[in-house]
Amino acid sequence: MKRYALPILLILALPLVSGLMVRVEVRGTIEGNIPYQEITDGLQDRPFRFLITWENTGSVGCDVVLRTDVYAKEAEKKSHVYTAWSESTPIESGATGNIEAYWLPGEPGEYEANLSIILCNNFLQVLQANISINESQGTFEKAPFEVLRVENDEKQVEFEVKSEEDLEELIIIPTKYPLGWRVDSKAFRNIGGDEPKILSLDYEPGIKGEKEITFELLANGGKYKKLLFYTISLEKKRDFWSIWTIPLLIFLVVILTASNLCLLQRERLSRFKRKYLTKGYLGPKLDKFRKERARKKEKKD
CATH class of the missing domain: 2.60.40.10 (Immunoglobulins)
Known part of the structure; x- marks a missing residue:
């Protein structure tokens, strides 16, 4: 020890x-x-x-x-x-x-x-x-697995892998990556089944920008091999909520403002009715206005 x-x-x-x-x-x-x-x-x-x-x-x-x-x-x-x-x-x-x-x-x-x-x-x-x-004398066989999708955020590269047969081990190695970066290598065990598997590698980038990384995926001790070129973009991925938060907030403010204006207008109308219609104030005024209008019309005739 x-x-x-x-x-x-x-x-x-x-x-x-x-x-x-x-x-x-x-x-x-x-x-x-x-x-x-x-x-x-x-x-x-x-x-x-x-x-x-x-x-x-x-x-x-x-x-x-x-x-x-x-x-x-x-x-x-x-x-x-x-x-x-x-x-x-x-x-x-x-x-x-x-x-x-x-x-x-x-x-x-x-x-x-x-x-x-x-x-x-x-x-x-x-x-x-x-x-x-x-020196290796062996050859590679056709890989029974496919990489369906590769995505990254600011800390991880995510691989969606589907295999036609059970794999004891699938190793992902970044064989070429930018100087000054840290990109993990990792072995994933027991890959297979009907559903695709999500495999993630952590990384720590250097300065921002698009950088290409070469990944090699090797299964079952190197019997199967796939070469994958992937360009990492350090632009932060935005999900649905981060994209639509501001428009949704603006829409909510407009709806609330319109609702408050409607309530205010309704309250004003209610006060008007209570003040004039229920107390019989508006009726006599309208009658007087009609009579004056009728007299003026008769004089003209």
């Missing part, structure tokens, strides 16, 4: 040291262990999984994210080829959780993976591993 620790002021500065304990004082203790890890050699064009088990031995619950930076080793130089992100996993104090991130190797060769975790917004480097990627 490996343990890691460091003071809060040196978290970003100290290199990885075996046997070090991760500890940060924030009205409690943030610390943990990695009792299990799974990083083995892989195959070209097959999903590669980085798996660690994080045990939260501190007194504070944290959201935990795994970041894996992959470097190709060529002679004495290293070149960055990919950054894999896991989904954010909440792990309470005393609990244990598995954190997974995925990468799709494009070329066989020797690679180095640097694994870090983001723990309660603290960045900690926890592991370094050497990886051999071997």
